[in-house]
Amino acid sequence: MAKGDPGAAARSRRAAPRSKRAAAAGEPELVQLLTPEGERIESALGPDGTEYRVDFTDEEYRGLYRDLVLVRKLDAEATALQRQGELGLWASLLGQEAAQVGSGRALRPQDMAFPTYREHGVLYCRGIDPIMPLGLFRGVDQGGWDPNEFKFNMYTIVIGAQTLHATGYAMGVAMDGKTGGDDGEAVIAYFGDGATSQGDVNESFVWASVFNAPLVFFCQNNQYAISEPLERQTRVPLYRRAGGFGFPGVRVDGNDVLASYAVTRHALDNARHGQGPSLIEAYTYRMGAHTTSDDPTRYRIASEVEAWQAKDPIARMKAFLTKQQIVDESFFAEVDEQARAESVHLRERVLAMPDPEPVTMFDHVYPNGSPELDEQRTQFSKYLESFEGSAH
Amino acid sequence: MSRIKEFNLPDLGEGLTEGEILAWLVKVGDVIELNQPIVEVETAKAAVEIPAKWAGQVQAIFHPEGATVEVGTPIIAIDTDPGAGPIEQATDALPAPSAASLAAVEIAPEEGMVEPGLIGGVAPGGRTAVLVGYGPRTTAAKRRPRKGVVPTQAAAVPAQATPAPAPVAPVSPAPAVNGDGRADGPVLAKPPVRKLAKDLGVDLAGLTGSGPLGSITREDVQRAASGTPAAAEPLTVTAPATAAASFGADREQRIPVKGVRKLTAENMSRSAFTAPHVTEFLTVDVTRAMKALDRLRERREWREVRVSPLLLVAKAVLLAVKRHPMVNSTWAGDEIVVKEYVNLGIAAATERGLIVPNIKDAGRLSLRELADAMTALVQTAKAGKTSPADMSGGTLTITNVGVFGVDTGTPILPPGESAILAFGAVREMPWVHKGKVKPRLVTTLGLSFDHRIIDGELGSKFLRDVGDFLADPEAALLAWT
Numbered sequence: 001m002a003k004g005d006p007g008a009a010a011r012s013r014r015a016a017p018r019s020k021r022a023a024a025a026g027e028p029e030l031v032q033l034l035t036p037e038g039e040r041i042e043s044a045l046g047p048d049g050t051e052y053r054v055d056f057t058d059e060e061y062r063g064l065y066r067d068l069v070l071v072r073k074l075d076a077e078a079t080a081l082q083r084q085g086e087l088g089l090w091a092s093l094l095g096q097e098a099a100q101v102g103s104g105r106a107l108r109p110q111d112m113a114f115p116t117y118r119e120h121g122v123l124y125c126r127g128i129d130p131i132m133p134l135g136l137f138r139g140v141d142q143g144g145w146d147p148n149e150f151k152f153n154m155y156t157i158v159i160g161a162q163t164l165h166a167t168g169y170a171m172g173v174a175m176d177g178k179t180g181g182d183d184g185e186a187v188i189a190y191f192g193d194g195a196t197s198q199g200d201v202n203e204s205f206v207w208a209s210v211f212n213a214p215l216v217f218f219c220q221n222n223q224y225a226i227s228e229p230l231e232r233q234t235r236v237p238l239y240r241r242a243g244g245f246g247f248p249g250v251r252v253d254g255n256d257v258l259a260s261y262a263v264t265r266h267a268l269d270n271a272r273h274g275q276g277p278s279l280i281e282a283y284t285y286r287m288g289a290h291t292t293s294d295d296p297t298r299y300r301i302a303s304e305v306e307a308w309q310a311k312d313p314i315a316r317m318k319a320f321l322t323k324q325q326i327v328d329e330s331f332f333a334e335v336d337e338q339a340r341a342e343s344v345h346l347r348e349r350v351l352a353m354p355d356p357e358p359v360t361m362f363d364h365v366y367p368n369g370s371p372e373l374d375e376q377r378t379q380f381s382k383y384l385e386s387f388e389g390s391a392h
Numbered sequence: 393m394s395r396i397k398e399f400n401l402p403d404l405g406e407g408l409t410e411g412e413i414l415a416w417l418v419k420v421g422d423v424i425e426l427n428q429p430i431v432e433v434e435t436a437k438a439a440v441e442i443p444a445k446w447a448g449q450v451q452a453i454f455h456p457e458g459a460t461v462e463v464g465t466p467i468i469a470i471d472t473d474p475g476a477g478p479i480e481q482a483t484d485a486l487p488a489p490s491a492a493s494l495a496a497v498e499i500a501p502e503e504g505m506v507e508p509g510l511i512g513g514v515a516p517g518g519r520t521a522v523l524v525g526y527g528p529r530t531t532a533a534k535r536r537p538r539k540g541v542v543p544t545q546a547a548a549v550p551a552q553a554t555p556a557p558a559p560v561a562p563v564s565p566a567p568a569v570n571g572d573g574r575a576d577g578p579v580l581a582k583p584p585v586r587k588l589a590k591d592l593g594v595d596l597a598g599l600t601g602s603g604p605l606g607s608i609t610r611e612d613v614q615r616a617a618s619g620t621p622a623a624a625e626p627l628t629v630t631a632p633a634t635a636a637a638s639f640g641a642d643r644e645q646r647i648p649v650k651g652v653r654k655l656t657a658e659n660m661s662r663s664a665f666t667a668p669h670v671t672e673f674l675t676v677d678v679t680r681a682m683k684a685l686d687r688l689r690e691r692r693e694w695r696e697v698r699v700s701p702l703l704l705v706a707k708a709v710l711l712a713v714k715r716h717p718m719v720n721s722t723w724a725g726d727e728i729v730v731k732e733y734v735n736l737g738i739a740a741a742t743e744r745g746l747i748v749p750n751i752k753d754a755g756r757l758s759l760r761e762l763a764d765a766m767t768a769l770v771q772t773a774k775a776g777k778t779s780p781a782d783m784s785g786g787t788l789t790i791t792n793v794g795v796f797g798v799d800t801g802t803p804i805l806p807p808g809e810s811a812i813l814a815f816g817a818v819r820e821m822p823w824v825h826k827g828k829v830k831p832r833l834v835t836t837l838g839l840s841f842d843h844r845i846i847d848g849e850l851g852s853k854f855l856r857d858v859g860d861f862l863a864d865p866e867a868a869l870l871a872w873t
Binding site: 083084085089289301385386387 | 402
């Protein structure tokens with residue numbers, strides 16, 4: 001991160017520790033560096049006394065805003081494509097852009113990420129073509145990106161399973177001796193509030209803890225596990241569960257891209273220096289449905305959605321950029337135009353995706369095939385050929 | 393392709409086969425943008441807005457609001473280049489979808505075209521064999537036609553051509569089945585069937601299974617259940633589906649059970665068979681209350697407001713709930729959830745059937761706000777525009793059966809609620825008033841409650857309070873508030 005932005009101190013205000021402010025307002029305690037009104041807080045204290053701050057240049061602020069807008073627009077396009085029958089399903093990230101962009105941008109090139117099926121924003125930050133997940137949800141491929149090349153694993157549909165993969169991977173990183181310095185590797189595992197009730201996630205906590213794995217557990221608490229509200233997942237704030245497993249936990253305002261960045265960067269750096277795992281609870285809200293297959297109006301009330309609307313991650317960044325005169329109106333117009341163009345481009349490419357041949361489903365099961373699969377492929381080909389109008 | 397594009401109803405969930413057109417948001421002739429919402433469609437999973445797939449001008453709309461449309465059927469035609477002048481072909485082809493797009497909907501196979509046991513083939517019980525799950529509808533499994541003209545031949549080919557063990561059709565005799573088709577050992581039934589049996593009060597051990605390996609099927613349970621005395625009809629009567637019933641040659645009419653009727657049936661059976669209902673009655677002289685209503689109507693600030701006896705009943709219920717909060721609760725298995733807020737349901741008979749929208753947090757409303765909310769609720773319901781959110785989360789319900797001219801009834805609780813009040817007709821009746829028999833305006837209240845939560849004492853006190861308010865609202869207000 002570039003230093004030496006003389007304007008930064010002037011346009012920030014030093015705030016009291018977040019915990020006191022929050023307690024007074026009746027809000028949950030969380031690390032926040034940018035209020036919903038777009039006010040910058042210079043630094044905030046975590047529950048263990050860690051001081052979080054960011055020191056971005058104007059260009060970096062603009063970059064984060066651009067990320068947020070692009071990620072939201074592409075997501076909206078994917079939702080529309082599903083409604084038009086072009087995708088089988090879509091899991092929208094609407095409302096969670098800041099948690100994803102903040103944590104995604106905090107990753108260093110050597111860090112490895114294990115996503116759920118909603119991490120389109122992190123995927124974008126890792127430099128992967130945003131069309132990749134659309135192939136998966138269109139049912140024409142399995143995802144298509146190379147996890148090793150981009151250091152971003154495949155989407156995992158099974159709830160919480162990726163935390164086990166991440167733990168094993170992180171233990172491997174430590175065994176390879178790749179931790180301990182500034183160039184050390186760290187691993188991040190994404191999951192949601194619902195996944196915290198899974199055995200897999202709790203087992204991951206145990207293993208990561210006792211093996212001191214260089215792993216950051218990044219929980220986007222979007223308040224609902226499909227239709228089940230948070231109070232059906234936990235009686236204590238989720239970040240406090242970490243204490244019972246023996247590693248630190250912190251809750252961050254997941255709609256604040258700056259705080260999400262600061263907290264993730266700190267946790268990753270701890271991990272890469274060999275100081276073991278930690279848990280981040282990014283407190284956020286899923287503004288849309290769990291996926292396009294459910295109707296959120298059936299399980300939550302409109303006033304709750306409205307309350308979160310006022311905490312929108314993009315609106316606060318926009319307010320901040322405007323108030324501090326970091327940008328002018330033309331910048332916003334230019335970003336919107338870029339988002340529009342990219343979404344149109346995305347749509348065109350999705351519609352042009354070829355349907356795969358049914359027999360290709362046997363192709364990527366084993367690296368070198370297997371006699372059993374080969375036999376199945378042969379039988380299935382014969383079956384397909386028995387139809388009128390088949391290619392052969 | 394031509395500049396006129398037809399948009400087919402997509403599968404909006406995962407594996408849905410149809411959707412109902414709730415509302416068109418555009419009309420023929422409208423110029424629309426890409427991704428502009430064009431129609432609201434409700435499926436078994438959700439009500440969603442569909443955005444336009446192309447920009448252009450709406451050329452035709454193929455289905456009216458309220459129609460149930462199969463996935464894959466064209467619903468709208470859009471002229472994607474309306475500036476290019478009139479369309480060469482006469483538009484008389486519309487509003488029928490083009491033949492090409494209809495042909496794209498695949499054709500169901502003749503029976504025997506697909507061999508039993510294979511995916512898409514016929515499985516026992518008339519269901520369609522699938523890889524996982526309970527499979528799609530059994531009626532129209534859509535497959536491409538097979539090569540080879542004679543169906544029987546086609547059926548024979550793959551089974552013999554493959555040297556690998558052919559998939560075994562599950563009609564083979566099962567070792568665990570004894571002579572009378574009953575399974576030895578534990579009763580075989582899938583969990584949903586067990587749940588159904590439990591809900592319907594059917595003992596699985598007493599049944600003979602007709603499914604594979606002698607397992608008990610959904611149909612077996614339903615057959616057994618229909619032998620038991622049927623539950624009383626729900627009191628909340630709906631308007632007849634249509635006056636012009638069309639009878640066939642056998643002088644019977646068969647109406648498909650779907651939509652609101654289906655939901656009502658499910659809710660009523662579930663409620664009737666899970667919550668032990670108790671119903672109590674109270675007849676009240678409401679002459680004073682009716683006079684109070686008249687006085688209210690005369691006040692200037694109430695002149696524009698619709699004031700009905702139901703409003704007073706709602707107020708009575710809300711005040712009585714404050715005195716007996718347990719009435720406003722839900723049985724949640726191992727705990728009772730008592731609610732501070734009252735989402736007051738009002739059962740409404742609409743053209744689509746019985747719906748029960750509710751007024752959110754009605755306990756906090758002033759009488760005037762309550763009157764406005766009730767008027768809005770009824771108008772929305774009559775217009776068929778009640779949203780799922782309006783209908784969910786109800787905590788206590790009033791059903792105004794008096795509008796149908798009957799005295800009272802034994803209403804069935806909406807699922808999740810613990811009390812429902814039936815408000816009967818207000819009639820002039822001989823009544824002992826101040827020691828003499830006089831003509832008075834009298835009504836009968838019927839309160840059904842969930843006896844798991846509400847004892848007779850509490851239910852009676854609650855009903856008594858509602859009655860006291862209706863007998864003398866002024867005194868009750870002074871005494872309680």
